[in-house]
Amino acid sequence: MSQTPRQSAERSVPTSADVARLAGVSRATVSYVLNNTSAVRISEPTRRRVREAAEELGYVPHAAARSLRAGHSRIVLLPTAHIPVGPLCGRFIDELQWALRRLDYTVVQYGSLGLDGDAAARAWAELRPVAVVSLGETALSPRGVGVLKRSGAKAVLTLGPQYVQGAHSLVMDQRQVGARVAEHLLDRGHRRIGVIMPEEQGLVLSSERRLAGVRESAEPLGATVRPIPLAYDEGAAEALAGRWRDLGLDAVYAYNDEYAMLLMRALQDAGIGIPDETAVIGADDRLLGRLLRPRLSTVRIDMVTGQHLAELVDRAVRDPGGIPGRQELMGAQVVRREST
Amino acid sequence: MSQTPRQSAERSVPTSADVARLAGVSRATVSYVLNNTSAVRISEPTRRRVREAAEELGYVPHAAARSLRAGHSRIVLLPTAHIPVGPLCGRFIDELQWALRRLDYTVVQYGSLGLDGDAAARAWAELRPVAVVSLGETALSPRGVGVLKRSGAKAVLTLGPQYVQGAHSLVMDQRQVGARVAEHLLDRGHRRIGVIMPEEQGLVLSSERRLAGVRESAEPLGATVRPIPLAYDEGAAEALAGRWRDLGLDAVYAYNDEYAMLLMRALQDAGIGIPDETAVIGADDRLLGRLLRPRLSTVRIDMVTGQHLAELVDRAVRDPGGIPGRQELMGAQVVRREST
DNA sequence: TTGAAAGCGGTACCAT
DNA sequence: ATGGTACCGCTTTCAA
Numbered sequence: 001m002s003q004t005p006r007q008s009a010e011r012s013v014p015t016s017a018d019v020a021r022l023a024g025v026s027r028a029t030v031s032y033v034l035n036n037t038s039a040v041r042i043s044e045p046t047r048r049r050v051r052e053a054a055e056e057l058g059y060v061p062h063a064a065a066r067s068l069r070a071g072h073s074r075i076v077l078l079p080t081a082h083i084p085v086g087p088l089c090g091r092f093i094d095e096l097q098w099a100l101r102r103l104d105y106t107v108v109q110y111g112s113l114g115l116d117g118d119a120a121a122r123a124w125a126e127l128r129p130v131a132v133v134s135l136g137e138t139a140l141s142p143r144g145v146g147v148l149k150r151s152g153a154k155a156v157l158t159l160g161p162q163y164v165q166g167a168h169s170l171v172m173d174q175r176q177v178g179a180r181v182a183e184h185l186l187d188r189g190h191r192r193i194g195v196i197m198p199e200e201q202g203l204v205l206s207s208e209r210r211l212a213g214v215r216e217s218a219e220p221l222g223a224t225v226r227p228i229p230l231a232y233d234e235g236a237a238e239a240l241a242g243r244w245r246d247l248g249l250d251a252v253y254a255y256n257d258e259y260a261m262l263l264m265r266a267l268q269d270a271g272i273g274i275p276d277e278t279a280v281i282g283a284d285d286r287l288l289g290r291l292l293r294p295r296l297s298t299v300r301i302d303m304v305t306g307q308h309l310a311e312l313v314d315r316a317v318r319d320p321g322g323i324p325g326r327q328e329l330m331g332a333q334v335v336r337r338e339s340t
Numbered sequence: 341m342s343q344t345p346r347q348s349a350e351r352s353v354p355t356s357a358d359v360a361r362l363a364g365v366s367r368a369t370v371s372y373v374l375n376n377t378s379a380v381r382i383s384e385p386t387r388r389r390v391r392e393a394a395e396e397l398g399y400v401p402h403a404a405a406r407s408l409r410a411g412h413s414r415i416v417l418l419p420t421a422h423i424p425v426g427p428l429c430g431r432f433i434d435e436l437q438w439a440l441r442r443l444d445y446t447v448v449q450y451g452s453l454g455l456d457g458d459a460a461a462r463a464w465a466e467l468r469p470v471a472v473v474s475l476g477e478t479a480l481s482p483r484g485v486g487v488l489k490r491s492g493a494k495a496v497l498t499l500g501p502q503y504v505q506g507a508h509s510l511v512m513d514q515r516q517v518g519a520r521v522a523e524h525l526l527d528r529g530h531r532r533i534g535v536i537m538p539e540e541q542g543l544v545l546s547s548e549r550r551l552a553g554v555r556e557s558a559e560p561l562g563a564t565v566r567p568i569p570l571a572y573d574e575g576a577a578e579a580l581a582g583r584w585r586d587l588g589l590d591a592v593y594a595y596n597d598e599y600a601m602l603l604m605r606a607l608q609d610a611g612i613g614i615p616d617e618t619a620v621i622g623a624d625d626r627l628l629g630r631l632l633r634p635r636l637s638t639v640r641i642d643m644v645t646g647q648h649l650a651e652l653v654d655r656a657v658r659d660p661g662g663i664p665g666r667q668e669l670m671g672a673q674v675v676r677r678e679s680t
Numbered sequence: 681t682t683g684a685a686a687g688c689g690g691t692a693c694c695a696t
Numbered sequence: 697a698t699g700g701t702a703c704c705g706c707t708t709t710c711a712a
Contacts, residue, residue: 013468013492015689026699031691039692041697058490063466064404064413065689068704073404080437080449097420097451109420109449111437126403128353150398152353234630258628265631288598288628290574291605355705366683371707379708383681405705408688 014057023053030054034061067128072152076105076313077129079112079120095306096133103314105130117141125151131313136160136205140167155316156324159309161209163326168316170304172330174206177283177299178213181253182223184297184334190251190279191223196263198255199231207255210283214253228252230259237266244272250279251340257282257289260296264339279340294338302331354397363393370394374401407468412492416445416653417469419452419460435646436473443654445470457481465491471653476500476545480507495656496664499649501549503666508656510644512670514546517623517639518553521593522563524637524674530591530619531563536603538595539571547595550623554593568592570599577606584612590619591680597622597629600636604679619680634678642671 016030023030025046032040033050042050053059067073078093097107108127112120121144124132132148134140136158142165145156149166156167163169178195185193195211198204215225226249230236244267254260260282264274274280274294281297282289289296316322356374360367365386372380373390382390393399407413418433437447448467452460461484464472472488474480476498482505485496489506496507503509518535525533535551538544555565566589570576584607594600600622604614614620614634621637622629629636656662 013490016691017689027690028692028700029698032698035691037692043697046697058487060462060465060487060491062408062468062689064408064468065704066691068402068404068408068688068706069690069692071704078449094453098453101451101453107451109418109451111441111447111449113434113438113441122400125400128402128404147398147400150353151400232627234627261628261631287572287574288601291601291632356707357705367706368684368708369682372682375707377708381681386681402705405688406707408690408704409706409708411688 014059016059016061018057019050019053019059022057023049025050073128073130074105075108075127075129076100077124077127077132078107078109079124079132079134080109092303092306093135096309097306099307099310100313103310105313118144118147120144121147124148125153128152131155131157131317133309133313134158134160134164134167136172140164142166154320155313157309157313157316159304159329161205166324168312168324169326170309170312170329171326173213173328174209174330175213175216176330177301177332178210178215178253179217180299180332180334181210181281181283182214182217182225184281184336184340185251185253185279186218186221186223188251188279188340192249192251193218193223193225194228194247194249194252195225196252196254196259197227197229198259199229203255210253210255230263232259232262234262234266237262238269241266241270241272244270244278250277252278252280254280254282256284257286257296257298260298260339261289261292264292264296275338275340281334281340285335290337292339297337297340298335299332300335304329354399356399356401358397359390359393359399362397363389365390413468413470414445415448415467415469415471416440417464417467417472418447418449419464419472419474420449432643432646433475436649437646439647439650440653443650445653458484458487460484461487464488465493468492471495471497471657473649473653474498474500474504474507476512480504482506494660495653497649497653497656499644499669501545506664508652508664509666510649510652510669511666513553513668514549514670515553515556516670517641517672518550518555518593519557520639520672520674521550521621521623522554522557522565524621524676524680525591525593525619526558526561526563528591528619528680532589532591533558533563533565534568534587534589534592535565536592536594536599537567537569538599539569543595550593550595570603572599572602574602574606577602578609581606581610581612584610584618590617592618592620594620594622596624597626597636597638600638600679601629601632604632604636615678615680621674621680625675630677632679637677637680638675639672640675644669 016027020027020030030050032042033047100107112123117139125147132153140158145166148156158164158167159170161174163171195214197207211227218225230240254263260280264280272278283299285298285300289298356367356370360370370390372382373387440447452463457479465487472493480498485506488496498504498507499510501514503511535554537547551567558565570580594603600620604620612618623639625638625640629638
């Protein structure tokens, strides 16, 4: 406290004008130097003075001012209503971020919890992103796409269950997952199929699509399909297992591997034989599923890579004239192990 | 193609000036109306005209211009070098985002993969966030904190293994996790302790701290501690299990529950009795650990809630004079089940 | 009640 | 090789 750091604490944030003043040059020169503008030649001594001044003041350019002047940003907006769960989890977003950054985009994950579709789109548009990549967490409407495009977004990509008009839609039809499950179970002679419906927020949409897929593939062939709500909770699973035999099912699709593991353990504890009495299948091919006994059958879901998606974004940005359209994306194969 | 949509496709993004023109008022009035400025009274008919004009043009304000003029933003930056794994996963960030949004902050997750500490801090500073909350993914140096503060950040919080000078540091000393594990294992009579070291990127720092904690608590009491690298991969686990008996260990701490499950299964398959021949313990108290047999012992780690952290941010922003300091945060208790 | 105008921090054109 | 300056879109005094 003896040497009052007042000065450094109080002084307001340095601008390019401050740098110019300290270096004894104009703001223009500062800009030229710090951006290595090639169209203009600045003498080496001047460059040094400017650099040193900037360093001394701890100057950091103001992104907002820059993109305001430039008339565009390199922000790619990734709306995230919830942290993704399921197939989009973790590594994928990581990969996408990394790939976009390599292409010199600034990735901004923008949380829009509690905003409905169109309000969210407006909020996103305020940031004037050059592209928006909606990972299916939020329902983006054609109107929302319009708002974004009109606000200057060169590209709007969606990755989700449905086609969104005006956007480059990578459609992952979750029904396919259900369909593969149904085919597999029927193939193995099961006719009374339960489908676990997670009670978690972010899983409702996709679980319903998957259920629909099971229905469409199973019911025409005379099988019965029964949705069964379940919370991700040991007690709930135990309770369900307790009344399991009353349900009279011979197979169950448990949405994903986590739920499948939870349920399978509860069923085993209740003395129900797997797969003989009830077959169990999950989805996502998580490593942990292989650790159970019997080993968990599952559905492997092909995902687009983050790298690939980043390239799509970049291409769409560079060629805004390209006609947005629908692209089917999802592949799914059953990986049979021992639980079916 | 018959009705050329040229006009709507080509017209550039509408500004408040466009709205003003269409409504037949000045830009000032537009601003007053759309921001419900209470200091000034605008007649109802005028308000309506402005609103309708804005609606018709699909006007969305330009966040950068606004915050440039205002001289500050309400951006809270959450740097994410990698998607968090471990205790910080998913739900926590979700909660934090939600709570910050309720406090009217704009949460921006900014990926800074491939930038070193100070370069990253400069990149973050360009966005002129009002606060930065570093979740320990990236090493934030005191210099970095300085850069951020000088760029106008009212608050810099860190949540991680170490105190960072100048920041509000919530210190989670990962050594405590290791210490609890060591106490527990020694208590149960184990003396030759293996510690699994994950080979994953984001886990290196914390796993090393945890190892240090085990060492500090175990070695003075005559136990031996041996780090064992392991990839998250079935083959690697199997290979390790194959040479397990050569290691001569009677207990193993497997970093977290995922690794513990992987290893435990491999050990069981290799015919090694758990917990008799080798005790296994994980961390994070994941539900899945309870589903194995024997049930997995683990360490429950107390985390600050997102809600709480959001309040800390808000308080720090409103009272920038508050002296940043260190706050110990982590609590950890062993949850003994059947694997130890 | 409304409008004119200054200015936030950069960039880039046009002079010099 | 550098400097002057207009302008990006918005807010906010100050005047009318």
